[in-house]
Amino acid sequence: MKQSSRNIAIIGSGLVGSLLSIYLKKMGHTITVFDRRPDIRNVEFSGRSINLAMSNRGWQSLREVGIEDEIKKIAIPLDKRAMHVIGKPMYFQKYGKDGEAIWSISRGVLNRKMIDLAEEAGVEFRFNEKVWNVDLPEATLYTGESEKGEWKAYNYDIIFGCDGAFSRVRHKMQRRSRFDYSQDFIDVGYKELSIPANEDGSHKLDKNSFHIWPRGTFMLIAMPNIDGSFTCTLFMPFEGEVSFESIKTKEQATSFFKTYFPNVRKEIENLTGDFFKNPTSAMVTIKCYPWTYWDKVALVGDSAHAIVPFYGQGMNAGFEDIFALKQIIEKHGDDWGTIFETYQKERKPNADAIAELSYRNFMEMSSKTADAKFLLQKKIEKRFAELHPDKWIPAYSRVTFSNKPYAEALAMGDAQEEIMKEVMQMPDIESLWDSDEVEQKILSLL
């Protein structure tokens, strides 16, 4: 449908804000992006970021607006996990079918590139401009040096809140009656570390793998960057026997890595320096509803649905919001009230589903990897999926290598879980697990 040009503000110049600005600019709107932080192109990265895993949903959203190829240049495909298990040689686990891969990208590198592309498209950025208040019914925002200082008012037709998990736009909506909201932190934190490139610029570990050192309640991961380095992330409980709290000195940090990550300790650059310099960050699931206010204000990405990173879908989900929004805008033209209502109704169940899937992955990784019954179940599922790839698509593939709604992936996962519950109750399943009987049982339950 026909679209009239609107004067639109986007709060937040992160990944979602900058991609949305490109989409809307290309539809003919006037776009101003506000960010309270300085231009990320002029500052050092924060040392608190997990590398991104771009998968199908993300690529689809970039393709739609013609920038997929540009972004592929700064991404590295990972077609497998590299498992570094104690007491075993390193081994690989392929992610999906041939050609299926997730792509590792540095958040900072991607963000810089997206802002470049948005500027090229004609988007105006106002960095270092702090939004302190938003008048929702008037779509007016107020900026200033400080919360108590003088403010400047800007009026728009529409405001998008792409200002992340701790969104001020949502915060304003939250103070209204009948706004549902939750924030749930997990007891595990994370810390960024780094493995530099070899002197010739090559990678120190296999560059087409997602490297994992699983250690029960904690784990280390490493994802490659195009400059030959790896960004590592250590996930570990805040408190407890082996925890961030329990590592207070350089000696403790060195001994911790020597004990648990001996095959990579030497590769990690300035290990103890970074360990104490880089912050320990928290992870949170944020849910809210509604996501929009009349035809004036909408939340997109983490501001509407922050999730824990254990499915690698946070950015993908935010990009998919934008892709979905475009289809809805094309259908409803200038009727932004209907656009926003349709958008939130369509996306909310999917956001809830990926939040649940991500949280479950966290629970699996942190508490079930030592559970023999759970591991056996996974083995049975894997065997069946290999025998009947058309009948049993693993949850990971449905989320990562498909564009079908997250809510469907969750529902199918629940259905598979029900089947496996029955299978696991078969007598003597421990020895029967790779038998025809088990295969037939699953077939009969499908």
Add this chain to the structure above:
Amino acid sequence: MKQSSRNIAIIGSGLVGSLLSIYLKKMGHTITVFDRRPDIRNVEFSGRSINLAMSNRGWQSLREVGIEDEIKKIAIPLDKRAMHVIGKPMYFQKYGKDGEAIWSISRGVLNRKMIDLAEEAGVEFRFNEKVWNVDLPEATLYTGESEKGEWKAYNYDIIFGCDGAFSRVRHKMQRRSRFDYSQDFIDVGYKELSIPANEDGSHKLDKNSFHIWPRGTFMLIAMPNIDGSFTCTLFMPFEGEVSFESIKTKEQATSFFKTYFPNVRKEIENLTGDFFKNPTSAMVTIKCYPWTYWDKVALVGDSAHAIVPFYGQGMNAGFEDIFALKQIIEKHGDDWGTIFETYQKERKPNADAIAELSYRNFMEMSSKTADAKFLLQKKIEKRFAELHPDKWIPAYSRVTFSNKPYAEALAMGDAQEEIMKEVMQMPDIESLWDSDEVEQKILSLL
């Protein structure tokens, strides 16, 4: 244990704030209560309040500080429900055993009395003083005419946030990392209406009853006041066929009451006037954790755990917080860090339990009262409880007429529910329900 006198601020002069001020003052502390609103003793009531039902937990908390008798003077005991069901003559349902009753009190009348009592005890009140910010680690609060205007700083040893469901103190805590928080609104709103006294000052309906007009998705209740009037509350969905949204004119309001509440329509004073003058209020469940910050700040009452009013336990739960806090203070003396840690660990599961029980009561009332199977189950439970009062204490009694922890009441309710699930699966239960067989079945499952 010995207690040193502290300089303590309480934010909020509502029921919980004023009772806490009396407790702490009597322990020898210096107490200042701040409230952004004017002194409730000098203003008209708001027209948005549901009458309170004081039950065992509330009375215990008042007794502990020696003001039970004073408050009983402004309360009316209700030992039964008066059911106004369409197509049936009005009938009574006794609440508990002889002598067991809940007590109806007007929120405004009670609040005024509590502030009088607190002042008599030596508590200082600062009304019309708006707290805009709290420095948690310093226990400093900032007040001023407006958020952007000049602020005055007050430093205390300890600050209590008793500022209700939309607490500013909690709000300040919420912006910190690792603070779990949720607010969930229900789709039903409420509106206050009033039945005035007869000319001779007597009540127009039975004064020792909690009057209920259940109508499926909506209902009217009436609770007596000591001046001969009743405070009525209409609970109804915000949107839908029969809803607040669907009643827009005086004619629609009159016809609504004529259709659904014919036996009380004439009694309700200025029906259509109040219907449109009084606000339609929302109801919310709020959960959060932690409730305290170091040894400096603690949340008490609704600010920590707002619940929907369908169990009549909101005030009782808040008062019980204070009762529990006193036991903990007496044990740990001046160690406010331990006091606060113990307080939140002990009270949080109980607050979660009464939130769940209250929400379930809402669900039962709004969606299950038309479910024949559910009603049959309730009949079976009632019969069994009458036959074996020592073996089956109904959930309502455990919550209302006991001081055992809410979490226990919830757990026992869940256990009873499991038993009833099996009972309801007995063949031909519809005709067998009052048989020995069913009674023996329950006995065998206990």
